[in-house]
Amino acid sequence: MRFLSSADLACHPQMAMVILLLLLPLVPLAAAQAWPFCGDSGVYESDSTYEANLELLSTTLPKKAASSTNLFATDTVGIVPNVIFALALCRGDSNASACEGCLVTAFQDGQEHCANNKDAAVYYDSNPCMLRFSNQNFLATNVNDNILVVPSMEMPLITWTRADFSRILFFTLLNSTAESAADSPRWFTTSRLDISSFPTLYCLMQCTPDLTADDCMACLQPYSQYTLKYMDGQKGGQILGTRCSMRYEIYPFFQGETMLRISNLASEVPAINNTLPPVTVYPHLPVSQATIQEYQGRNSRRKVLRIIAIAAPLLSIFLCFICCIVWMTRRRKGTDILHDQAAMNRLEEDAFVSRLEDKSLEFTLFEFSEILHATHNFSKENLLGQGGFGPVYKGQLPDGVEIAVKRLASHSGQGFTEFKNEVELIAKLQHNNLVKLTGCCIEGEEKLLVYEYLPNKSLDFFIFDVSRTTLVDWNKRCVIIEGIAQGLLYLHKHSRLRIIHRDLKASNILLDQGMNPKISDFGLAKIFSSNDTQGSTKRVVGTYGYMAPEYASEGIYSIKSDVFSFGVLLLEILSGQRNSGFHQHEDFLNLLGYSWQLWEGGRCFELLEASIAKEIHAAEARRYINIALMCVQEHADDRPTMSNVVAMLNSESVILPEPKHPAYFSLRVSKVDESGNNDLTVCSNNEVTITEEPDGR
Structure with a gap:
């Protein structure tokens, strides 16, 4: 295979034009606008340990989120006082490649707009991701902070003489979409509201997957009030926060088919709550009619002209053609490696299950259907607590024995190695002061640990x-x-x-x-x-x-x-x-x-x-x-x-030596929310330090 050179392209302008049109889809039409939110928890010095930890995080977190089923990841790097807590979430209609690229850009924008700031959040008008990093442990709570309200257009959708009907439209759209998002497996929903004689409204809502359904609903609930207060009648807008987000427009701005269609209006709408917590309201984001037509596919000629106008300054992309080919080749190889790794993981899991079936260990290898029946399909009523590695549910077996089931979340950070370690280890331990593991379940992506049920929760x-x-x-x-x-x-x-x-x-x-x-x-x-x-x-x-x-x-x-x-x-x-x-x-x-x-x-x-x-x-x-x-x-x-x-x-008679000073005795640490873990039963939100280097044991 012979690669094209710049001389070939110069001598064959027709070929150059064909290649340009083929490569244009790889080039973003316009830079997405970044909306930074800079915290006030201090600044770090250049070339400091904090900056080094942030650099490490910027290389690992995008890959971690992109490889997750939910395109979501949290991570913690470093130790106090240079510890960094981070959260990354990509929109539910994006793909892994777009997610990773967006988060790489978000780290750059966060450090550029919030220079040397230890706490920053970055949102975008069109890029499919959000990022938050901080030296404060915001991961330990479900608080939805750093909220931004961004109306899309200045021209109202409905005249103020019909303001009451406008509020009914928006309240119906947002409340129905929020309920659907909280009930969806990925905490993500797109919707469409069709009411005759009025423009169709499209909406998207999403929560971070580590929330429970109730937490997701509670996070999205105030958004209808924010919309009525700050964007009542506008043709579009967004509300963005650390834990959940919302966007609506009069055109289908998201990828894929609409997940929810709404045709019935609410019977009544609550009055605007003037005691809502303060938010940051950005100026109106201009959206041209041409942009709407592009999304709807109604003006293809104008779209082509716009593409050519933007592409003209980008002719230098020809010089990067060889690099693109090499990059695509390496990416293909990398995908093959990931597939091979996934196959190896499946083989390892199958071998582990076979060993469990062959050995007469003092625990049971449950079918997933048995766990579903015991926990009433993991119902909210059976939820005991939400830990760092996933939720824990109470269950009851057919013989009446009560159990506690830990369902490992895919984004928890506790992988198959830790799961296998716990199963093989606890099964061999017998002591009155160690929790008893009665069984486990491995079926597809589901990994569950089944413990004896202890009614008095945790210490x-x-x-x-x-x-x-x-x-x-x-x-x-x-x-x-x-x-x-x-x-x-x-x-x-x-x-x-x-x-x-x-x-x-x-x-x-x-x-x-x-x-x-x-x-x-x-x-x-x-x-x-x-x-x-x-x-x-x-x-x-x-x-x-x-x-x-x-x-x-x-x-x-x-x-x-x-x-x-x-x-x-x-x-x-x-x-x-x-x-x-x-x-x-x-x-x-x-x-x-x-x-x-x-x-x-x-x-x-x-x-x-x-x-x-x-x-x-x-x-x-x-x-x-x-x-x-x-x-x-x-x-x-x-x-x-x-x-x-x-x-x-x-023994009270043993003479105890005087202790020497403890570790960290002069360390200053930050206050955390002490109520965050009080309602947990089997596990709690772990503050875990994880690095990507292999275990050196």
Whole structure:
């Protein structure tokens, strides 16, 4: 094959024109307008660690979103104070290639329009994506912030003499579309409103796929009010936010067939709510009649003339022709590699299922239909909680046994490796303080873990909510602390395998009918041989606030990593305060720093949560705080083993050494929404650090 040269093109102008017309579809007709939203959470310096983390994120997040079924991805890169939380979402009618290209551009626009800003959001008038990155953990909540309202045209669709009918039209269109989007599998819907004697209206609504159906509906609900208030009668407009978006026009601006047709009007429309939260309203976005005709295909001649006029300055594209051919060839090869990888993944899953069927393990390989029946088709009434790896549902088997089903979301970050790890690991563990895995299900894209049902939810549900702390008095907390310690000791020493949990936290401690603790979620656990004492990895995963310093900074993990997490958890149980986002008075120190200050000042009794302070003796309180501070010491060698911890908890006569200063004791951290995890049952929104390097164990 011989490639065309620039000389060939110069000598054959007819050939050049043909190639130009063929390549024009690859060239965008006009640059999309970017609407940036710059936050106020600080700026970063050039050539800083924060900038390096942002650069890393800009290369990994677009690919991650484009490869997702929902064209959606979240990620967290770096550690405090250079941590970055990010969310990317492409419109439901776009494809993977357009999604990835749009998000690459969004990172560039975000850094250009919000120079050195740690918090930025980018929306577009026509590009099919949105991007948000921040040093604040907005992923831990479902709050729809950074809302922009952008009317499309100044000319009203309906004269103000018929304003009441105008509001009926818009209220019907938006409310019907919002209900359809909340009920759709991808939280995305396009609609069309046909009313005789009036122009047809087209609408698109979308939520981020990590929301529940109720959260999606709640996010879109105010949009009808915003439309009535700011765009009543306009021929088109958009409302854009971090968690959901809406656009309507008088022409079909989206790709594909309309998903919902609306013909019946609402009987009544609520009055405009003047107490809505403030939004940013952009000036009218001009949309010419020619643009509408292009979308509708009514003026092909003008469209051709416009294409030629825009294409004329782009003749230099001929010089890039060879690069385009090479790029397309490489892309084709890359697609083949992805297909091969997908085939390998399917083979691995099939082999894993075969091993489960062959072995007589003490759990069941469920059919997906059985899980659907047990959970009433994953009904909202059976939803127990929404965790970082997916929703958890309550179910009941035909024999009456109650179960909890964790349904792994495709965008959760917990892949087949973590799923297989949890199945093979928990099936071999038997201890009163470890959650029991009764079975699993693998069918197509569906991966489900089936646990014993524990009615009293997770530990964070009680200790971090002032209305429930009295339900766990000091005696119950002692039982919980002892049970967690015994469970960890079993993992570290007495099980057939030496296991490091790596994600011990309050939301992963489940409580049975008698408020006895059970450690759960072994997706990130590591298995050691009896001769190994520590390992290392380049893929640091876990939850901020519970990570040992040597693991967070260097990827080194050992049984002392779990001891550190236990110490943090013990301080949280004693104080009723979260370590992550802790604040005390005007000092934004973390819980470790605050505990250390009280210890050094001889005022450790002040750490105790009010409901248990009156029940516990001062000497006993000092002993528990002493043990906790020994567990969170900065150097791993200084921390006790879980054998030592259990001995110290069970004996008041043991003389405890003075602890050295804890890790992160002078670290300043940001306040997080403490209500975000209180209603979770089996799992919670994980704040996970994930990098793309292979595991270096």
